[in-house]
Amino acid sequence: MAGAAVRPPLPGRTVRVRAPGKINVSFRVGPRRPDGYHAVASLYLAVSLFEEVSATSVPGTDVTVSIATAAQHSPAVADIPLDDRNLAVRAARLMAEVSEHAGGVHLELTKRVPVAGGMGGGSADAAATLLACDELWNSGLSREELAHLAAELGADVPFALLGGAAVGLGVGDQLTPALAPNQLHWVLVQSDAGLSTPAVYAQLDRLREAAGTKPDEPRALDPDVLSALRAGDAKALARVLGNDLEPASIALAPQLAGVLADGAELGALASLVSGSGPTIALLAEGEDEAYALADAMDARGHQSLPVHGPVHGAKVIGDITR
Numbered sequence: 001m002a003g004a005a006v007r008p009p010l011p012g013r014t015v016r017v018r019a020p021g022k023i024n025v026s027f028r029v030g031p032r033r034p035d036g037y038h039a040v041a042s043l044y045l046a047v048s049l050f051e052e053v054s055a056t057s058v059p060g061t062d063v064t065v066s067i068a069t070a071a072q073h074s075p076a077v078a079d080i081p082l083d084d085r086n087l088a089v090r091a092a093r094l095m096a097e098v099s100e101h102a103g104g105v106h107l108e109l110t111k112r113v114p115v116a117g118g119m120g121g122g123s124a125d126a127a128a129t130l131l132a133c134d135e136l137w138n139s140g141l142s143r144e145e146l147a148h149l150a151a152e153l154g155a156d157v158p159f160a161l162l163g164g165a166a167v168g169l170g171v172g173d174q175l176t177p178a179l180a181p182n183q184l185h186w187v188l189v190q191s192d193a194g195l196s197t198p199a200v201y202a203q204l205d206r207l208r209e210a211a212g213t214k215p216d217e218p219r220a221l222d223p224d225v226l227s228a229l230r231a232g233d234a235k236a237l238a239r240v241l242g243n244d245l246e247p248a249s250i251a252l253a254p255q256l257a258g259v260l261a262d263g264a265e266l267g268a269l270a271s272l273v274s275g276s277g278p279t280i281a282l283l284a285e286g287e288d289e290a291y292a293l294a295d296a297m298d299a300r301g302h303q304s305l306p307v308h309g310p311v312h313g314a315k316v317i318g319d320i321t322r
C-alpha cells in the first residue's frame with residue numbers, strides 16, 4: 001500500500017472529518033454462512049445525521065479517544081469503550097500500521113447517531129477516523145485502499161466512507177453505488193430498548209427455524225426498490241421497502257410495535273426498523289410532512305428527528321494547526 005508520510009505531521013494539527021449514519025431501506029437476510037455471518041442484500045442510504053471525528057497529532061505513539069461532552073446526552077454513550085475495543089481506535093491503529101506511521105493521535109468523537117441504534121454510528125466513527133488519519137499523516141491512500149481497510153473493520157464501515165445510496169452484498173461490504181437523484185425525507189424515532197446486533201440475528205434464526213422458513217440461498221433485493229429510488233418516488237418506495245430483521249427486533253423489543261403503529265397512524269408512508277434496530281425510520285412524502293410527523297410523534301412522547309438522504313460519505317471538514 002502507500003509508503004511512509006511524505007512530511008512529518010505537525011504536532012497540534014487537527015483534522016476534522018464527518019461521516020453519516022445510515023438506514024437500510026431494504027434489508028434482505030440470507031442464510032447463516034460458515035463464518036457465522038449472514039449473507040445479506042442491503043440497500044443503504046446515508047442520512048443527514050453525522051458523526052464527527054477530530055484527530056489531533058500528539059507526542060508519543062499512543063492512540064487515545066474521548067467523546068465530546070456536548071454529545072453525552074445519551075446514557076448509552078457512557079457504555080462506549082474507550083480502549084482498543086473502540087472502532088475509531090481500531091481504525092487509527094490499522095491506518096498507523098499500513099502507512100507505517102509511528103506518531104500518536106488523539107481522537108475526539110462527537111456522537112450524534114444513536115448508540116447501538118442500528119444506524120452504524122460506530123462504523124461512521126471508524127470511516128471518519130480512517131480518512132482523518134490518512135489526511136493527518138499524509139498517507140496518501142486512495143479511496144479504494146481506504147475502502148479495503150474499512151471492510152477489515154466492519155461490514156458497515158465501507159458504506160460510511162462511500163455515502164450516498166448503495167447496494168451492499170456479502171455481509172454488506174461489497175458495494176455498488178445506486179442512483180438516487182432526489183432527497184427522501186424520513187423521521188428517525190429513537191428508542192432506549194438497546195438491541196445487540198448478534199442477538200437480533202440469532203433471534204431471526206430461531207424464528208425462521210420455528211417457522212421452517214430458513215433460506216438456502218442468499219436473498220436478492222427487489223428491483224422495484226431500486227426503481228423507486230431512481231425515480232425519487234417516496235410513495236412507490238413505501239410499497240416495496242422492508243427489513244427481514246424487523247420481526248426479530250420486535251420479538252426482542254416488543255415496544256417497537258407501538259412506535260411503528262403510531263407512525264402509520266400519524267401519516268408515515270411506511271415505517272421500518274433500521275438495521276437491527278431499535279431506531280425506527282418513518283418515510284414521509286416530503287420535508288414539510290417529515291417535520292409535521294416528527295412533531296406529532298414527539299407529542300405522543302417519542303423522541304424523533306427529521307433527516308434526509310442521500311448525503312455524502314466521510315468528508316474532511318476542517319484542518320487546523322494550533
Ligand code: ATP
Binds near residue numbers: 115118126
Ligand atoms: P452494529 O454495527 O453492531 O450494528 P449499531 O449501528 O447498532 O451497531 P453502534 O453505535 O455502532 O450501533 O454501536 C454498537 C456497539 O459497538 C456499541 O454497543 C459499543 O459498545 C461498540 N462500539 C465500539 N466503538 C464504538 C464507537 N466508536 N461508537 C459507538 N459504539 C462503539
